[in-house]
Amino acid sequence: MSCRTEDLLEFLLTRRSIRQFKPDPVPDEILLKVLDLSRYAPSAGNRQPWVFIVVKDIEVKKKLAEIHRGATPLLGAPVGVVVACDKNASPVSYQVDCANATMYMLLAAHAFGLGAVWLQALRNVEDIQKLLGLPESLIPVAIVALGFPAEKPQARPRKPLEDVTYIDRYGNKLPT
Ligand SMILES: Cc1cc2nc3c(=O)[nH]c(=O)nc-3n(C[C@H](O)[C@H](O)[C@H](O)COP(=O)(O)O)c2cc1C
Numbered sequence: 001m002s003c004r005t006e007d008l009l010e011f012l013l014t015r016r017s018i019r020q021f022k023p024d025p026v027p028d029e030i031l032l033k034v035l036d037l038s039r040y041a042p043s044a045g046n047r048q049p050w051v052f053i054v055v056k057d058i059e060v061k062k063k064l065a066e067i068h069r070g071a072t073p074l075l076g077a078p079v080g081v082v083v084a085c086d087k088n089a090s091p092v093s094y095q096v097d098c099a100n101a102t103m104y105m106l107l108a109a110h111a112f113g114l115g116a117v118w119l120q121a122l123r124n125v126e127d128i129q130k131l132l133g134l135p136e137s138l139i140p141v142a143i144v145a146l147g148f149p150a151e152k153p154q155a156r157p158r159k160p161l162e163d164v165t166y167i168d169r170y171g172n173k174l175p176t
Helices: 007-012 028-038 057-065 068-075 094-112 122-132
Strands: 050-055 078-084 115-120 138-147
Touching: 007 094, 028 050, 028 078, 028 094, 050 057, 050 094, 057 068, 057 078, 057 094, 057 122, 068 115, 078 094, 078 122, 094 115, 094 138, 115 122, 122 138
Parallel strands: none
Antiparallel strands: 050 078, 078 138, 115 138
C-alpha cells in the first residue's frame, strides 16, 4: 500500500478528540483491528507491557465516569478501552510505552472513521484497578472512549513551533 505524503499529513492534522458519539455500535471486527494496530506502537526493549480492557458494560462505564469526572464522554461511547501497563515488565518506561500504544489506538480509530478521546486514568489508579480487577502491577494509564463521531470539533490551538523548539541548547531559538 502506498499513501501520498499529503494524505498522511492531512490524516494527522484532522485527528480530533471526539467526545460525542453516535449510538451505532462499533463492529467487533473494526474494534479488533484498532486493538491489533495498537500493538505496533514502539516500546522500550520491545517489551510491549500493555494490556487492553475492552469496556462495553454501561455499569462499568458509569463507574469509570464516577471515578474520573473528565471521563463522561465514555457514557455516550459504544465502547471504551482501558490501557493498562505492567510496571514490573518495564519499570522505567511503562507509562511512555502505554502512551505510545494509546496514541496508536487514537490514530487507528481515526483511520477507520471512528472518533476517540483519551481520558485520564493516572489520577485514579487504585480505584480503576479495583473496579476492573487489575493486579497492583498493572497500572491503568489511559481510558479511550471510541465510537462513530457525532461532532466535528474545530482544531484546538497549538503553541507556535518557535515557542517550543530550540537548537543545541534550551533557550537557543530557531533563526527567524
Ligand atoms: C494524557 C491525556 C489525558 C487526557 N485526559 C482527558 C480527559 O480526562 N477528558 C477529556 O475530555 N479529554 C482528555 N484528554 C484529551 C485532551 O483534552 C486533548 O487531546 C487536547 O485538548 C487536544 O485536543 P485534540 O486531541 O482534539 O487535538 C487527554 C489527553 C491526554 C493526552
